[in-house]
Amino acid sequence: MEEYNAASxxxxxxxxxxxxxxSYSRKGPQREAASGGDALGxxxxxxxxxxxxxxxxxxxxxxxxxKLRPGKIPDYHLLLDMVDYLIHYPDQYHHPxxxxxxxxxxxxxxxxxxxxxxxxxEHDTLHHYSDELYTExxxxxxxxxxxxAELKRRLERYIQGYRQHIxxxxxxxxxxxxxxxxxxNLAQLQKRTHYIDDPLFGTEVLHRYQxxxxxxxxxLGVASAELVAKEMSGIESFIGRLSSAADTAQSLRDSMGxxxxxxxEEQLSTLKEHATLGKRPNIAFLPAxxxxxxxxxxxxxxxxxxxxxxxxxxxxxxxxxRG
Amino acid sequence: MPSWQARVMNTCTRTLMxxxxxxxxxxxxxxxxxxxxxxxxxxxxxxxxxxxxxxEDFKGEWxxxxxxxxxxxxxxxxGGAFIIRTAIQHKSFVARICxxxxxxxLIVHYRLAPEVPFPGGLEDCLAAYxxxxxxxxxxxxxxxxxxSAGGGLVxxxxxxxxxxxxxxxxxxxxxxxxxxxxxxxxxxxxxxxADPMLPTHRASQMHELYLGEASKKDRFVSPIFADFDGxxxxxxxxxxxxxxxDDTVRAAAQAEKASVPFYLEIWDEMIHVxxxxxxxxxxxxxxxxxxxxxxxxxxxxxxxxxxxSSYNPPKQDSCKxxxxxxxxxxxxxx
Numbered sequence: 001m002e003e004y005n006a007a008s009x010x011x012x013x014x015x016x017x018x019x020x021x022x023s024y025s026r027k028g029p030q031r032e033a034a035s036g037g038d039a040l041g042x043x044x045x046x047x048x049x050x051x052x053x054x055x056x057x058x059x060x061x062x063x064x065x066x067k068l069r070p071g072k073i074p075d076y077h078l079l080l081d082m083v084d085y086l087i088h089y090p091d092q093y094h095h096p097x098x099x100x101x102x103x104x105x106x107x108x109x110x111x112x113x114x115x116x117x118x119x120x121x122e123h124d125t126l127h128h129y130s131d132e133l134y135t136e137x138x139x140x141x142x143x144x145x146x147x148x149a150e151l152k153r154r155l156e157r158y159i160q161g162y163r164q165h166i167x168x169x170x171x172x173x174x175x176x177x178x179x180x181x182x183x184x185n186l187a188q189l190q191k192r193t194h195y196i197d198d199p200l201f202g203t204e205v206l207h208r209y210q211x212x213x214x215x216x217x218x219x220l221g222v223a224s225a226e227l228v229a230k231e232m233s234g235i236e237s238f239i240g241r242l243s244s245a246a247d248t249a250q251s252l253r254d255s256m257g258x259x260x261x262x263x264x265e266e267q268l269s270t271l272k273e274h275a276t277l278g279k280r281p282n283i284a285f286l287p288a289x290x291x292x293x294x295x296x297x298x299x300x301x302x303x304x305x306x307x308x309x310x311x312x313x314x315x316x317x318x319x320x321x322r323g
Numbered sequence: 324m325p326s327w328q329a330r331v332m333n334t335c336t337r338t339l340m341x342x343x344x345x346x347x348x349x350x351x352x353x354x355x356x357x358x359x360x361x362x363x364x365x366x367x368x369x370x371x372x373x374x375x376x377x378x379e380d381f382k383g384e385w386x387x388x389x390x391x392x393x394x395x396x397x398x399x400x401x402g403g404a405f406i407i408r409t410a411i412q413h414k415s416f417v418a419r420i421c422x423x424x425x426x427x428x429l430i431v432h433y434r435l436a437p438e439v440p441f442p443g444g445l446e447d448c449l450a451a452y453x454x455x456x457x458x459x460x461x462x463x464x465x466x467x468x469x470x471s472a473g474g475g476l477v478x479x480x481x482x483x484x485x486x487x488x489x490x491x492x493x494x495x496x497x498x499x500x501x502x503x504x505x506x507x508x509x510x511x512x513x514x515x516x517a518d519p520m521l522p523t524h525r526a527s528q529m530h531e532l533y534l535g536e537a538s539k540k541d542r543f544v545s546p547i548f549a550d551f552d553g554x555x556x557x558x559x560x561x562x563x564x565x566x567x568x569d570d571t572v573r574a575a576a577q578a579e580k581a582s583v584p585f586y587l588e589i590w591d592e593m594i595h596v597x598x599x600x601x602x603x604x605x606x607x608x609x610x611x612x613x614x615x616x617x618x619x620x621x622x623x624x625x626x627x628x629x630x631x632s633s634y635n636p637p638k639q640d641s642c643k644x645x646x647x648x649x650x651x652x653x654x655x656x657x
Contacts, residue, residue: 070488071453071487073441075537076541141542145485
């Protein structure tokens with residue numbers, strides 16, 4: 001019990017550095033939780049995907065900083081945009097969200113303390129580095145002379161540090177979250193996590209980052225091509241299902257017409273038969289019989305339509321028939 | 324007051340060339356300039372020797388005057404709105420500079436837009452400077468010069484060399500430089516009609532081709548906004564009726580802020596890059612002055628009949644590399 005209390009205090013200490021801060025999520029995992037999905041899985045998935053985005057940005061940053069050498073022309077404005085993004089999105093939204101997660105982990109597992117301390121320290125250091133780079137790049141883009149060698153050294157230190165930090169979180173920390181985080185932690189995390197669209201990798205690119213976004217052109221082009229292909233295949237299958245539904249509807253209409261005709265003929269032959277046998281034909285019975293036929297055929301048509309529009313259900317239905 | 328030749332030339336270019344530049348496509352302008360190459364080639368002085376340079380990192384041409392052995396080297400970036408090459412015209416002009424300065428020159432045929440947008444051309448210019456250093460030529464024997472777009476490249480090259488920590492050349496010359504692609508200079512408006520050659524709006528369309536995805540405010544695109552701290556002495560020549568007048572004037576102001584000596588010469592009603600046109604008496608005077616500047620990094624005043632000049636003296640503590648006589652206070656300071 002004492003151990004648990006100690007762990008709680010540590011958790012509070014750790015959480016206190018961003019106390020009162022609101023963390024934002026790109027995808028809003030709480031919505032999934034509400035629908036009964038794997039809430040922690042969703043939180044982690046968002047963090048993992050943000051790591052992938054940050055990693056691609058670090059690759060780009062490395063590519064640009066490689067131009068800080070004799071004979072090459074670096075794009076200082078692009079470098080500034082990249083650092084600006086890292087300050088304004090990951091530093092303000094991604095890292096605080098991680099810190100909330102880590103405070104929950106620390107609350108339930110005292111052995112996590114050394115990880116938590118390290119991660120907290122790394123977040124602080126990365127934030128300090130990015131601030132430092134932002135200031136330096138701002139003065140350069142304002143026209144001041146650039147000390148290329150020094151700037152390159154700082155960028156390399158930042159990129160390397162960030163990569164190591166991400167790798168550590170992915171490898172050592174996130175896998176431990178499962179089984180450590182409880183429902184209360186998650187509820188707290190969800191309470192303090194709101195939806196915000198990523199200003200660079202989200203659905204709408206912020207004006208400030210549009211040039212940066214275009215510089216990812218080729219990579220995003222491939223990604224969006226895949227997305228379009230996926231969307232297109234979805235649309236194609238939907239159209240296919242619609243057209244087969246239309247075919248079925250047509251054949252139903254035909255068959256219903258035929259059935260109605262048959263039904264009429266059946267009724268007429270009954271009437272004829274009654275007449276031949278000298279019985280009085282039951283004319284009142286005729287519309288009800290026709291309506292009954294009609295409803296039966298309609299029901300059959302609806303069932304067919306349902307089977308077509310829900311292939312799984314249809315398959316199970318077929319299995320049932322086969323069974 | 325400009326010479327009568329200058330006035331005739333202004334009238335001709337205003338009537339014939341300015342409309343063409345206003346409406347011509349990249350292809351038509353390239354065709355026009357290359358059609359002038361033949362006659363220009365024949366008109367080259369017999370003692371001009373040229374040797375092409377075909378390196379992977381840049382293409383260019385060595386130019387020298389036969390029978391002259393010179394220590395000084397001019398690295399020249401020709402103009403052409405970043406899209407046109409006037410190789411023969413520039414060869415002839417650079418040869419005149421070589422003659423006046425008793426120097427040899429390497430003309431850089433940097434890659435042009437729209438085929439290769441920024442920073443391709445600038446990287447070629449940097450490569451050419453590094454090539455000179457690799458050849459054993461000392462920075463104090465190098466003058467970097469250029470006209471129009473090439474003038475802008477001179478300033479950008481100095482910025483890039485300074486930032487990368489490479490030793491800068493002895494001095495630099497910019498002739499009607501295009502140094503601001505944000506077009507904030509007032510002369511773009513007030514000289515819009517007076518400029519005998521360059522149309523305003525068309526120029527901006529051409530420069531878009533060069534920019535590609537780069538920012539117009541990038542220090543290497545619009546060097547006018549950068550700090551000139553550490554630059555060598557500069558000479559800037561420009562016509563008073565040019566739309567690019569303010570690019571040179573503001574370059575001088577930036578130099579002054581950084582305590583870099585800048586000889587600013589504003590020639591009355593002269594056409595864009597007037598020193599290139601041998602038909603103009605002003606051109607002969609200007610090329611002589613360029614020759615003097617290459618050798619001494621200092622100049623007398625522009626003769627009053629041609630225009631005005633100003634000079635911001637260097638500060639003792641910031642310009643230790645200058646000759647002592649300049650630090651003592653040149654007589655031509657205005």
